[in-house]
Amino acid sequence: MKRRKTGRPTSSPEAIEHVSIDYAREVVAGDRIACRWVRLACERFLRDLERTDIRFDVAAADRAIGFMETFRHYKGQWAGTRMKLEAWQKFVVGNIFGWKWVDSGLRRFKYAHIEVPRKNGKTLLAAGISLYMLCADNEGGAEVYNAATKKDQAMILHRDARVLIEKSKDPDFRAAFAIRKNPPIIEYGAADSFMRPLGRDTEGDTTDGLNPHAVIADETHAWTKLGFWNVLNSALGARSQPLFLMITTAGHNMDSVGRSHSLIVQRILKGEDGGEGDDYFGIIFTIDEEDKERLDDPMVWAKANPLYGITVDEKKFRSQLALAKADPAINRELKTKWLNIWINQASLWLDSDKWAKGVHSYDKAKLDGLRCYGGLDLAITRDLSALVWVFPPQDWLERWTLLSHFWCPAADINTRSKRDKVPYQSWAENGFIVPTPGEVMDHGYITAQILADCQRYDVQAVGYDKTYAASLVNPLVEEGVNMLAFSQGIMTISPYAKELERLVIQGTHLNHFGHPVLAWNAGNVVVHMDANGNIKPDKKRSEERIDGIIASIMGLGCAIEMEYDGSLAGQWDCTVLS
Structure with missing residues (x-):
């Protein structure tokens, strides 16, 4: 996929006129509100007009745009009216179908990634592109697949394409297709072509022998x-x-195909792909990093939503924002689906941006002699064990402070690093995880650390889960350590979990020193909530390890009970946008 440098352009860039060029120039000039990635996509477009190995075919771009504007809306206030592609949509279609290689005359882009929030017309646009590839691209026997993780999701795009045909005012156009509903398939007889939905849940008996001209991945x-x-x-x-x-909104799974290709597009737009992405078009509508501190600014909303004020309603956005300030779940929905910000799981509990603010560096030796409370979460045999010391505010210490230790069997460090691409090896090499010899956890290392820390700090108590820690408790009790069994029931954990969440949201009352393993744990936590609003971190639903957060909650719980007689617990008021 390296760039080729043969041939000559058919005309100078200044002589070419097209809506895609106008859009790119307006964005680069600052006449259109745009985030960094849209601006870089436009700069790439204008730069490429100078190249000699590719050319922008205005007629081909206009043909595709014109084809899609023959259809009619069939939903909402515009139902029955002709589709009119907005500027961002014309820019996308123009890029995909207008750029061609000079030497072969074939289209340049084989891949396209469109990342835009909901209600900005991406699905209908994708349906139009599907139909173009099916019947207007002069491809004999074209196979077009509307693909998604589940066939029901794939059917949404497929249904849009079907209805566009059925609502067409051109009887000859409608007559050119045979629409079947069981199984769902659209046939274009003139070219022996067809379109059908394809879900990963049906891939076992449907992916053999595919010969796609187009895959529209939803x-x-x-x-x-x-x-x-x-x-x-x-x-x-x-x-x-x-x-x-590929069309998508942002989501919550950082290992998903969508996130992977979002990062690919970012590398291409920053020029870090070494030319390997020359057949890949990408555009990402989102907000910039500095915008995260002013989410109530309509200019920020417009940056992420190219149809803001058209199909994205300002009143609805304001209403959603007000709800988000009081409900973390709606807040996550606002960020991913309305502002196109990737976060780390649909049920993400601790906001990663807020967590990152809890970093205050100083010499940890200053903590010597201060009161602290421990939380101990042990692995049964393998993977992570965590000990977190929680220092409440005292003397000169103004913030709740978390000091973390992690252990993992050496064999598991190697396995997890290779198999799961989790940087256990790097963490171990940098002292953030202590490897214990062999394939199972050696609790002697943990016992030694607790006893050493008891000599260094004024340890008041260590909370532990009695299910797994029995072998550790007796030796520590004999050494005079105050070990407290900590119930793992939701009614017990909830007030302290909410207190930790409050500290994270406040941002200025917590210090965790930026420990990378604890931060990774924080980004993995999914909580279970009961009918009364009590919450508990859920290890089964959390896709990765959360041991350090469980330990932090237990340590915090011990501190609240012993320092404040439990009076802090339950003082929960989520009124800050997390």
């Missing part, structure tokens, strides 16, 4: 397994100018 933030994408991608090889189009 909501790739939900594609958690790469295998389905690989199968579809490998099947593109027989076509001369296929298209693999």
